[in-house]
Amino acid sequence: MSDQLLSVSGLSAGTEDKPILHDINLTVGAGETHVLMGPNGAGKSTLGHVIMGDPIYQVTSGSIVFGGQDLTDKSPDKRSLAGIFLSYQAPVEVPGVPLYSFLRTICQMRPELKTTARKFRQRVGEIADQLDINQNFLTRELNVGFSGGEKKKIEMLQLLLLRPKLAILDETDSGLDVDALSIVSRGIEAYRKECDGALLMITHNTRILERLTVDRTHVMVHGSLVADGPASLIDDIDAHGFARFENALEQKEQA
Amino acid sequence: MANQIIEAHQEQTSTISRVNVPPAQTWNYLRINDLSFEVPTPHFVGDVYARLPRMFEGVECGIGDEAATWIVRASGDARFVEVKAGEQREQPIYVDIDASATEVRDTGVLVRTGASATIVTCAHGCEGDTSASLLRVVAERDARVTIIELVACGSGQQHLDAIGIDAAEGARIDMRQYALGGSRVALGLACSLAGTGARFALDSRYLASGRDVLDVNHVVRQRGRVTRSDIVTTGILADAARKTMRETIDLVHGAKGAEGSEIETVLVTGDEVVNKTLPVILCDEEDVAGNHGASIGAISPEQLGFLSSRGLSDDVAERLFARALFDDALIHADVAEARQAVLARATEVLGIDVARDIAEVLDIDFEEASC
Numbered sequence: 364m365s366d367q368l369l370s371v372s373g374l375s376a377g378t379e380d381k382p383i384l385h386d387i388n389l390t391v392g393a394g395e396t397h398v399l400m401g402p403n404g405a406g407k408s409t410l411g412h413v414i415m416g417d418p419i420y421q422v423t424s425g426s427i428v429f430g431g432q433d434l435t436d437k438s439p440d441k442r443s444l445a446g447i448f449l450s451y452q453a454p455v456e457v458p459g460v461p462l463y464s465f466l467r468t469i470c471q472m473r474p475e476l477k478t479t480a481r482k483f484r485q486r487v488g489e490i491a492d493q494l495d496i497n498q499n500f501l502t503r504e505l506n507v508g509f510s511g512g513e514k515k516k517i518e519m520l521q522l523l524l525l526r527p528k529l530a531i532l533d534e535t536d537s538g539l540d541v542d543a544l545s546i547v548s549r550g551i552e553a554y555r556k557e558c559d560g561a562l563l564m565i566t567h568n569t570r571i572l573e574r575l576t577v578d579r580t581h582v583m584v585h586g587s588l589v590a591d592g593p594a595s596l597i598d599d600i601d602a603h604g605f606a607r608f609e610n611a612l613e614q615k616e617q618a
Numbered sequence: 619m620a621n622q623i624i625e626a627h628q629e630q631t632s633t634i635s636r637v638n639v640p641p642a643q644t645w646n647y648l649r650i651n652d653l654s655f656e657v658p659t660p661h662f663v664g665d666v667y668a669r670l671p672r673m674f675e676g677v678e679c680g681i682g683d684e685a686a687t688w689i690v691r692a693s694g695d696a697r698f699v700e701v702k703a704g705e706q707r708e709q710p711i712y713v714d715i716d717a718s719a720t721e722v723r724d725t726g727v728l729v730r731t732g733a734s735a736t737i738v739t740c741a742h743g744c745e746g747d748t749s750a751s752l753l754r755v756v757a758e759r760d761a762r763v764t765i766i767e768l769v770a771c772g773s774g775q776q777h778l779d780a781i782g783i784d785a786a787e788g789a790r791i792d793m794r795q796y797a798l799g800g801s802r803v804a805l806g807l808a809c810s811l812a813g814t815g816a817r818f819a820l821d822s823r824y825l826a827s828g829r830d831v832l833d834v835n836h837v838v839r840q841r842g843r844v845t846r847s848d849i850v851t852t853g854i855l856a857d858a859a860r861k862t863m864r865e866t867i868d869l870v871h872g873a874k875g876a877e878g879s880e881i882e883t884v885l886v887t888g889d890e891v892v893n894k895t896l897p898v899i900l901c902d903e904e905d906v907a908g909n910h911g912a913s914i915g916a917i918s919p920e921q922l923g924f925l926s927s928r929g930l931s932d933d934v935a936e937r938l939f940a941r942a943l944f945d946d947a948l949i950h951a952d953v954a955e956a957r958q959a960v961l962a963r964a965t966e967v968l969g970i971d972v973a974r975d976i977a978e979v980l981d982i983d984f985e986e987a988s989c
């Protein structure tokens with residue numbers, strides 16, 4: 364298993380008073396694209412946040428190993444610097460911090476991205492163009508007053524700027540209009556190609572996957588991973604929903 | 619004769635008290651209603667100075683009558699700018715207060731019907747003892763006024779900065795206030811939304827460190843119907859800084875449909891910080907909406923969590939907030955002199971490397987300067 368980029372083993376986690384994830388096992392190899400599906404409230408976002416190390420969740424058992432390093436007890440900033448990126452389903456507004464200041468600071472934290480102010484400006488400008496983001500966003504406060512779609516694009520901008528080894532995209536496609544969706548899809552494709560990054564895509568829609576070659580699909584129900592399979596599993600779910608997985612889990616629990 | 623010369627050169631001081639008295643004085647027991655300043659006594663040598671038109675006399679400016687009167691006298695001279703009806707003035711009206719030269723400025727700006735203008739005030743410098751500025755703005759019907767107030771004094775400076783605004787029907791005032799430094803600073807601000815539909819939006823930002831004293835008084839009087847005010851304050855308090863913030867939204871009788879809100883977020887990084895905030899909504903009208911919240915303490919855990927997920931430890935996040943304050947001031951203060959003053963202060967607070975980086979990322983010339 365040491366050749367895996369991410370290995371989640373026997374992971375259970377939840378909030379202080381509520382278990383959410385149960386015995387999760389998941390591996391993602393370098394450069395692979397995985398899809399995580401499941402009904403609302405299944406625990407998909409929670410898994411993303413737990414992999415990122417969000418302190419609002421507690422890990423009660425199991426481990427998260429990334430690039431051969433056990434990160435289970437590491438803070439999110441260390442995981443981020445190690446190469447994990449989580450695109451938030453609902454990006455947080457940070458008043459008082461212009462986007463420019465934020466982007467500069469997150470880049471300067473990483474030896475591989477440290478560069479002159481001029482090159483930084485240039486790079487940010489290129490990515491903004493690529494994502495059709497108006498440059499005047501750069502001087503606005505981080506996510507403050509941005510529309511849902513704009514916030515998602517700013518998350519993509521950070522993804523392309525930071526070039527992580529693993530990107531967990533939590534419903535990056537939701538709330539995007541058709542044009543924005545195709546821009547973001549192209550951004551994800553660019554990330555795959557330029558950075559050879561691995562992807563864990565959490566989504567309810569297959570459109571965002573059209574440009575990608577999916578290696579593995581996972582299904583989560585009630586906090587458990589109940590199935591995984593090839594890309595074709597996505598079409599199956601699209602056609603038949605999650606009922607059979609839910610039923611199977613119920614029977615298993617009753618047994 | 620020799621005696622007299624010596625006396626004339628001796629700096630006489632007097633005390634101005636009741637600086638920044640809030641409209642509702644219910645906190646006397648906390649002893650935070652007002653403060654006083656030792657200031658040089660203005661010399662009177664019989665000159666007749668330029669005075670502002672009478673219309674400015676009634677403009678409330680939040681800092682208190684004693685302080686305002688002192689500023690008018692000590693300035694010795696007044697500057698009056700009129701923006702003609704319908705004029706869209708591109709060039710900002712700039713008020714430069716060189717604190718090192720203990721400058722005191724008295725400025726009146728009249729923005730006529732339908733006109734628009736930007737006013738930038740910037741107090742800066744390292745030495746000297748007391749500097750001050752009083753800016754009064756009369757915005758006529760449907761005028762649009764942007765005000766950027768910068769106080770970028772060095773650690774040894776005492777400064778008084780007052781702004782008073784009268785907004786007529788449909789006038790819109792967008793203001794940004796940056797308190798970036800000074801050892802003893804009073805910021806007074808009053809905005810009267812007199813006309814129907816007048817609006818006031820204030821973004822107030824501050825950073826106080828060392829043993830700095832920052833004293834702020836924000837007063838909004840909503841007299842007109844369906845007027846709006848939004849005050850958003852964010853600040854950083856480090857070391858043993860002492861800050862007092864009084865925020866009053868006064869929804870005056872007759873201001874039907876008026877809405878006001880005030881919110882403050884403070885990041886406290888010093889163990890000896892003294893942080894006082896007094897949000898008040900006075901209400902003498904039933905058909906209004908006023909909200910206020912004061913969240914005091916750290917930035918929200920969600921915000922820190924988000925920043926952390928992008929690789930920023932809490933320490934780095936705190937430094938980002940400090941840097942961001944200067945970035946934000948530079949982004950909005952589009953006047954070369956003011957920008958250099960902000961960068962000089964950034965150099966003092968954040969160090970020269972960060973200050974230079976800020977300038978380069980924003981593509982602003984950087985002239986090395988510090989206190």
Ligand SMILES: Nc1ncnc2c1ncn2[C@@H]1O[C@H](COP(=O)(O)OP(=O)(O)OP(=O)(O)O)[C@@H](O)[C@H]1O
Binds near residue numbers: 405419
């Ligand atoms: N911080 C929290 N506090 C309390 N409950 C939480 C918290 N985070 C998640 N939950 C609960 O855990 C369950 C899983 O939530 P999660 O957001 O992970 O679902 P999801 O699979 O991402 O759903 P969706 O498809 O709607 O985004 C839900 O019942 C949710 O209410």
Ligand SMILES: [Mg+2]
Binds near residue numbers: 407408409452533
């Ligand atoms: Mg979710």
